[in-house]
Amino acid sequence: MTGLSGAIDIDEIAAGLPRRIHEITTGHVVNAPDRIALIEDGAAWSCRDLDGRVAEITVVLSSLGVRAGDRMMIVSENCIALAALLLAASRLDAWAIVANPRLSARELDQIRDHSGARRMFFTSGVSKEAAAHASRYGAENRQIGALREIGVGPLNESATVEPVEADPAKQVAVLIYTSGTTGTPKGVMLSHENLLISAKTTALFRKMDRDDKIYLVLPISHIVGISLLIMTLMVGGTVRMVNKYDPAATAKAIAEEDITILNGVPATYQRLLEYKSVSGPKRLDRGSLRLISVAGAPVDLNLKLRVEKEFGLPLLNGYGITECSPGISGVRFDAPRSDQAVGTLLPGVEGRIRTIDGIPLSKGEVGELHVRGRNVMRGYYRAPELTAKVIDSEGWFNTGDLARFDGDCLYVVGRTKEMIIRSGFNVYPAEVEAVLSSHKDVVQCAVVGRPADGNEEIVAFVQLLPGSRATPTDLMGFIRFQLTSYKRPSEIIVLDALPATSTGKILKHKLAESLREGDEAPPAQTAPLRRQQI
Known part of the structure; x- marks a missing residue:
């Protein structure tokens, strides 16, 4: 398709x-x-x-x-x-x-x-x-x-x-080293045209103009931060620079500084709601906010609904990756959605769904998402063989993400490398994570696979609200009737915090490594663990 x-x-x-x-x-x-x-x-x-x-x-x-x-x-x-x-x-x-x-x-x-x-x-x-x-x-x-x-x-x-x-499509503007969710950072070469096209189309999607003031807390060391900087300066708006995220400071700035746009990852909004529940006001003051958006990681519907209720605005979901500068799709400003869709493709971006072997799939089927457009990177620096593996001769870039189209609306269900095959069934971690995240005490979670006698087990790592008394047994009971047997975790491990990048993206490879090495938690974890096996 x-x-x-x-x-x-x-x-x-x-x-x-x-x-x-x-x-x-x-x-x-x-x-x-x-x-x-x-x-x-x-x-x-x-x-x-x-x-x-x-x-x-x-x-x-x-x-x-x-x-x-x-x-x-x-x-x-x-x-x-x-x-x-x-x-x-x-x-x-x-x-x-x-x-x-x-x-x-x-x-x-x-x-x-x-x-x-x-x-x-x-x-x-x-x-x-x-x-x-x-x-x-x-x-x-x-x-x-x-x-x-x-x-x-x-x-x-x-x-x-x-x-x-001289050609802006060929001259590299930035070299971005990926956060290394696979454990091996690569240098992504993005041209001036890559950045300018992606910024311009996203600004059009969001109906941005010179009256906008963006709260830039996502790091400029990552592609989303660079793109937000460029698109705001491009339309003549104002960029409010924030060097470290503090939910209390963010709430204050939104209330008092005429901020019109807030972009974040799910953790940005989760921590804002935590701040409010623990020490903040009865309701967060939305000030001049007109648009709030989320990207960088799957967003669970429970968090989306809570954020929307708090601010009285739709939380617009988007999808992009470093190699695409980053914009691929987004929920339109004038067409909000109540589900987990990541919206329609941005202008100039083509998309298709293929099997892992490259065979076209029918409408609605889940497969690897390939995209093509002027936003696609020039390649990986000093790694032509890696570039050739992801960009074919016709310019199609394999995102490595599993997705499906419903009409022209895109849904991302997980990473190809994260898909768990359990007893012959495909299990998409995002689905399990969405159910776990709907528990009132769960701040965030991550689901990974673990080899087990020629099969794969599902292991869930969970971070709970401070002071929560929920146990892994409670969580197992909560999900038991929401997921079929082969999708349920074999083990739930509660951590004080999940390892993450500076943008809040959970480093699943570190969690998977801890399981392979036989550790009970990533190296940063020192507090006692709560865990449950079934």
Whole structure:
């Protein structure tokens, strides 16, 4: 099956886009120079400020040896300095690599070495983690244009430059190293056109304009954060930078700062509701909010309903992945849904469903989702063989996600590699997780498979609300009549917290590894476990 969304002419959209991501503010500098583009605690930059200061920073970066075609690492939480360095890299035609300072030293070394980065930059004045990494690399703290306390790492004299392409579809803008949910990070090459097309179509989907003020708490070190930054600056809106998520601060900002759009992962909203129930007001003040959306992980209907009741707004579900810049589909702003659908394909994105062997499937059948469009990455850096495995000769990218279409509406049911085959039956973890998550005491959960005598068992890891007295036995009883026998977990393990990335995506491979190694929990877990086998 193939779906092609929208009456919007994607070629017309592409023709109207700038060649580089730093050019998205050019028109606003002329037409609304004093409009605030970026805000963080204690600082605000207008469109004029942003344009002029990025130009100054570009000159300094060039004097520090950063060249067109170089890879330039920026180790930073969300902040104005990060946005400025990202746009300055675009002016230089350097490839920006934004890395979260909460990564380990090993992970940063791995990215630096694989990318062949020319220099590393650290926003040392923003977070102690960035400052600690800067110290380890022997970075010198200095001022770069209007930016203070920027750690400048040593120059990599052996770094080679990549060819510079005039075509925005070929010139790489950012190199994003995946969070490694499979355990092996890869460098995703996204072009300027990739980012601009995805941002523009998503902004159209959301009916965004210059009056929007987005609360940017999702890390710019991940594709969703970068895309949100670009789309908001593109429409002339304001980006409220947030370097670390704090539900109390988020609730306060929504109530008092004229925030119109909040994007999050399920954990973002779950923690907001926890804050309200434990120490917050009777009801969260939605202020000027007009749109709330969720992506990055499956959302359970119980959480969706609770969030919608709290804010009086539909929680719009979306789907995207790093390799697609990230937009693939979304629930339309003017057509909210009450189910777990991830909406219709974005304009210019084609989709089809295939078996794992590549055979076309009938409408409504579950299979691997393949997509094609101008948003699909150029490939994995320095890994042509990996690229060839996921992008075919016709440009179709295999997402590795299991999905189905109901008409033109897309449903994602899990990852191909996460599918559990139990006694010959296919079990999709997302379905089991949805049932468990509907329990009133469950904050979040993750279901993985465990080999067992030529078969697979289902193991569920669960995080409960603070103070909950629910036991694994209680949870087993709760799901017993909601799932057929082969879909029920063989074991439920209660943890204080599930291992997750900085965006809140649960690291299932760590949970699966803990089972293979015979541990009772991931290494980070030290508290006593509650578990139940059947």
